[in-house]
Amino acid sequence: MDAMTSTTRLLPPLRIGPLEVDTPVVLAPMAGITNAAFRRLCREHGGGLYVAEMVTSRALVERTPESLRIIAHDPDETPRSVQVYGVDPATIGAAVRMICEEDRADHIDMNFGCPVPKVTRKGGGAVLPWKRDLFRDIVRAAVREASRFDIPVTVKMRKGVDDDHLTYLDAARTAEREGVSAVGLHARTAAEYYSGEADWSSIARLKDAIRTIPVLGNGDIWQAEDAIRMVEETGCDGVVVGRGCMGRPWLFADLQAAFEGRPERVRPGLRTVADTIYRHGELMVAHFGDDEDKAMREIRKHMSWYLKGYPVGGEVRRSLGLVSTLAELRSILDTLDLDSPYPGAEAEGPRGRQGSPRVPACPDGWLDTQDITPDLELRLREAELSVSGG
Secondary structure (H helix, E strand, O other), X not given: OOHHHHHHOOOOOEEEOOEEEOOOEEEOOOXXXXXXXXXXXXXXXOOOEEEEEEEEHHHHHOOOHHHHHHOOOOOOOOOOEEEEEOOOHHHHHHHHHHHHHOOOOOEEEEEEOOOOHHHHOOOOHHHHHHOHHHHHHHHHHHHHHHHOOOOOEEEEEEOEOOOOOEOHHHHHHHHHHHOOOEEEEEOOOOOOOOOOOOOHHHHHHHHHHOOOOOEEEEOOOXXXXXXXXXHHHHOOOEEEEOHHHOOOOOHHHHHHHHHOOOOOOOOOOHHHHHHHHHHHHHHHHHHOOOOHHHHHXXXXXXXXXXXXXXXXXXHHHHHHOOOXXXXXXXXXXXXXXOOXXXXXXXXXXXXXXXXXXXXXXXXXOHHHOOOOOHHHHHHHHHHOOOOOOO
């Protein structure tokens, strides 16, 4: 690194245990989005740590084909990062042990932030840290197994269940004591889901509370300038990007430039967007083992995100939402006005899940106490999911 670069960088490289990530940016795991194809597309634009889709510990222990596909990485993908979810410490420990013994990852993230009902009603995701001892035991089991292989474990969480049941400060301190290598905070509660504005002040409070490991901020990073502002306002050591990159893999080029102190930003015209969509399609076909029909079904959801703000008519958008082959995808894309320039602000801003606040789905009696009763412990073991979730 030359002297000019070292004086203009917004942040130093992100250290997660033995790993060094030159651009302190993490791709948030998103179910049905951050598969190996999308991660490669993002990596082709900029640096960072790219995390695979969330997978349940039970599915890994059972070695379901889908769970093994989720944690698969391209041969040149490094570091290899996976995110694991579960509600039973023993199952979490077994899953982490399997990942490490079989050399399937270089970094393991633990999910304590998912707000979707199919996860929280089982006591998992964003509502789990309310049960302090259970949270500690799960983190302890993961760190114990991963540390034998010098693989760092990190934790991603939300502020809490709702404003009356905040957990993030206590949970982060517990995670720090148990030996995790970083904590990430999505600055919303489970009740807020993806609505409203993220409370970045909570990231600043977490940074003040946690001194020995990196603190990563997540929520409402739609462009590189948002990441700069988050770092300046909160003092966080890096950022986690989720919905902001959907249909905009070039955001990682902008983020790398911003963190390196460079002003250039990617502002693609429609021709570049169309080429990126097609490249995404090619990668999806390869990812699904040349199952072109499945690959095209999976890419359809991305079309509205890619084309947000661009002058593309409703009929063409509908056709892209029904595309079934790569040849058909290319043919439809070629009908676009490919000389259309970048539309500016219309192409930016929120995308993906938003919705409105909701009462989180929790197991019966979950919020009555922060302790785990024998009956609840039994129910949690039975609640382990066997499929990947949100």
